[in-house]
Amino acid sequence: VFNFAAGPAILPENVLLKAQSELYNWRGSGMSVMEMSHRGKEFLSIIQKAESDLRTLLNIPENYSVLFLQGGATTQFAAVPLNLCKPDDHVDYIVTGSWGDKAFKEASKYCKPKTIWSGKSEKYVNIPSFGSLEQTPDAKYLHICANETIHGVEFKDYPVPTNENSLLIADMSSNFCSKPVDVSKFGVIYAGAQKNVGPSGVTIVIIRSDLIGNAHPITPVMLDYKIHAENKSLYNTPPCFGIYMCGLVFDDLIAQGGLSEVEKKNVKKAQILYDTIDGSKGFFRCPVEKSVRSLMNVPFTLAKPELEAEFIKEAAKEKMVQLKGHRSVGGMRASIYNAMPLAGVETLVAFMKDFQARHDV
Ligand code: PLP
Numbered sequence: 509v510f511n512f513a514a515g516p517a518i519l520p521e522n523v524l525l526k527a528q529s530e531l532y533n534w535r536g537s538g539m540s541v542m543e544m545s546h547r548g549k550e551f552l553s554i555i556q557k558a559e560s561d562l563r564t565l566l567n568i569p570e571n572y573s574v575l576f577l578q579g580g581a582t583t584q585f586a587a588v589p590l591n592l593c594k595p596d597d598h599v600d601y602i603v604t605g606s607w608g609d610k611a612f613k614e615a616s617k618y619c620k621p622k623t624i625w626s627g628k629s630e631k632y633v634n635i636p637s638f639g640s641l642e643q644t645p646d647a648k649y650l651h652i653c654a655n656e657t658i659h660g661v662e663f664k665d666y667p668v669p670t671n672e673n674s675l676l677i678a679d680m681s682s683n684f685c686s687k688p689v690d691v692s693k694f695g696v697i698y699a700g701a702q703k704n705v706g707p708s709g710v711t712i713v714i715i716r717s718d719l720i721g722n723a724h725p726i727t728p729v730m731l732d733y734k735i736h737a738e739n740k741s742l743y744n745t746p747p748c749f750g751i752y753m754c755g756l757v758f759d760d761l762i763a764q765g766g767l768s769e770v771e772k773k774n775v776k777k778a779q780i781l782y783d784t785i786d787g788s789k790g791f792f793r794c795p796v797e798k799s800v801r802s803l804m805n806v807p808f809t810l811a812k813p814e815l816e817a818e819f820i821k822e823a824a825k826e827k828m829v830q831l832k833g834h835r836s837v838g839g840m841r842a843s844i845y846n847a848m849p850l851a852g853v854e855t856l857v858a859f860m861k862d863f864q865a866r867h868d869v
Contacts, residue, residue, distance in 0.1 A: 605656025
C-alpha cells in the first residue's frame, strides 16, 4: 500500500528490508539489536554512528549536543521550559496550530509564556509576517512549531528573536530531516522520530551545549538535558531498537545525496499534489495560504463534504491508506514524508482526478 499516515508513518522500504535482514543476528554478533546491552560495544557503535550521520546530514555545529531521548515531542513541551527557564521568566510562543498551542499550555506550568501570535481564529491557515510580531523584550526564548502536522502549515524561513539573548526553539517533529536547516539559528530543535526518521519511541533533541546545565531544581532526572548529555543519551536504557532504525534512515538519507536532494524530491511531490488540488476548480480545496503550505502534510477537503467518506474508502480499495484528516479538522490529509515515493503521490493524484471526473457533475 501507499501509506499516507501522519505518524507513525511510512519508512523507506530498503531500510525496513535491511532491518529485517539483520533482525535475528545483527552483523554477526549473534544477537538482535533488541537483545543487546545498551552499554555493549555493538550498541555503542550503533548510537555513535547514528549521531555522527545526523551531524553530517544537518551539518550540526560542534557546539551543539545531540540527544536521543524518550517521551515524544510532548515531553519536550515541558522539558524545554524546565531546562531553560525559572518560574518567573517570560517566553514567547507563535501558535500556528494545535501542537504549538499544546506546547504553550504545557509551558504555562513552568514559566510565564505569552502567545504573541495565534492563527486559531482563522483555523490555522497562516504564519505571521515576522515584522509585525511584538516580541516580549525580556523573553528567554521564542518557540515555534516548524511544521504543524494537523493543519499543514510550515515555516519557510524563521523569525529571529529581537532580544539578542533570546533563543529560537523549534518543534520540528513533522519536517525533521526533510530539508536542510541552519541549526546555528536555534537554541533547541526537538523532534519525535515517527514521521521522517524512524519508529515512535525516539525523540531527538539538538541543543546548543552552553544552554545545558541550568535546569530548574524540580526537573525530573529524565527531563534534564545535562544528565542526558553527560551520559551520551545512555543515562538509563534508551530506546535501542528505535535508535538503530533512525540510524538506518540517516544512512539512507546520506546515500540519497543528503538533505538538499531529499528536499528537491519533497518539493516535487508536494507540488504535484497542490497543483492537482488547485487545478480542480474548487472540487478539492486546501485552506492553507499558498506561501506556507507544508511539504509534508497536505490537508484538503471536498466541496461536497458528503463525498469525503467515499473518497477515503475508495482510495483504500486502491491501496492508498490512512488519508483521513485529523479528527479535530476532518476532511483528508495526505502526509507525504521523505519515504513516500513519487509513485505514491502520482497514484493519489490520478485517483483524485478520476474521482472528480466521476463525481463532479
Ligand atoms: N509536535 C508535532 C508537530 C507533532 O506532529 C506531534 C505528533 O504528531 C507532536 C508534537 C507530539 O509528538 P509525540 O506524540 O511524539 O509526543
